Amino acid sequence: MLSAKSVFQQILANDESFALFCSIAASGESQGGWENARIAALVPESERELAPKITRHGADEDKHGRIFNALMKKRGLDPVPVPPETDYTMLLEKNGIGLAHEQLGRDERLTVQDIVTYLSHSRVTEQRASEQMELLRKHFADDPDIGRAVKQISNDEDNHLAYCHEELLRFAYAGHGRAIQRTLRECALAEIRIYRDVSLAVMAHMGRILGWSRAKSAVLAAGIHAMYAYERLGGWRRMVSLKTPERRDALGGPASAAPEFA
Numbered sequence: 001m002l003s004a005k006s007v008f009q010q011i012l013a014n015d016e017s018f019a020l021f022c023s024i025a026a027s028g029e030s031q032g033g034w035e036n037a038r039i040a041a042l043v044p045e046s047e048r049e050l051a052p053k054i055t056r057h058g059a060d061e062d063k064h065g066r067i068f069n070a071l072m073k074k075r076g077l078d079p080v081p082v083p084p085e086t087d088y089t090m091l092l093e094k095n096g097i098g099l100a101h102e103q104l105g106r107d108e109r110l111t112v113q114d115i116v117t118y119l120s121h122s123r124v125t126e127q128r129a130s131e132q133m134e135l136l137r138k139h140f141a142d143d144p145d146i147g148r149a150v151k152q153i154s155n156d157e158d159n160h161l162a163y164c165h166e167e168l169l170r171f172a173y174a175g176h177g178r179a180i181q182r183t184l185r186e187c188a189l190a191e192i193r194i195y196r197d198v199s200l201a202v203m204a205h206m207g208r209i210l211g212w213s214r215a216k217s218a219v220l221a222a223g224i225h226a227m228y229a230y231e232r233l234g235g236w237r238r239m240v241s242l243k244t245p246e247r248r249d250a251l252g253g254p255a256s257a258a259p260e261f262a
Helices: 006-015 016-042 046-076 088-092 110-142 146-209 214-233 234-241
Strands: none
Touching: 006 016, 006 110, 006 146, 016 046, 016 088, 016 146, 046 110, 088 146, 088 214, 110 146, 110 214, 110 234, 146 234, 214 234
């Protein structure tokens, strides 16, 4: 039976596909770490109290990158080049989602609207990250090789999502509600398309590495297209709703340490 668990098991069992999977993940997390660090440094004076939380967010992303690299090192593997068509974070940036790297590279203070844009982008992408890690946690939490890493990253992603909800609600109450909803909708509709394209690209690379049949690749591609159709017809709305999170002040403390891998 073809299932998400069986596909992941095949990817994790093969050194070449495992290295590609971890390299893609590590690259995206590292980019997220840099972006958050720059945003924290450029926060407008009126939002300086938010800077430590943004810094914590970036520290978590950096930690996740180190975790994926450590998983490769544990198996005696080196990181591999990330194919451009699988680079989710950079494709989002190139499509105008979030704050441009060119802007973050300058030493100019951001505006409150920039922070609203950043948080809206994060609310959408952290929804995706939280769901992906929950899927891995469901199937691999007890795995002796990746279980601890999966649980750590999953917990962090849930914290990031809670933080985005809480901060966006604060800005909404301060009068930014319409801008938030407009930005969330734009981000969500772009993200689901980019996620579809990246998923298809990743599965194509994995299929070549693992020698999947045309029939199997076609079934997986059909599943990705079906997911996109569901999201385009209304599933995207889960990415734009805001509610008071159960985890309050989720990024109010220092980042937790990465687990050690023998």
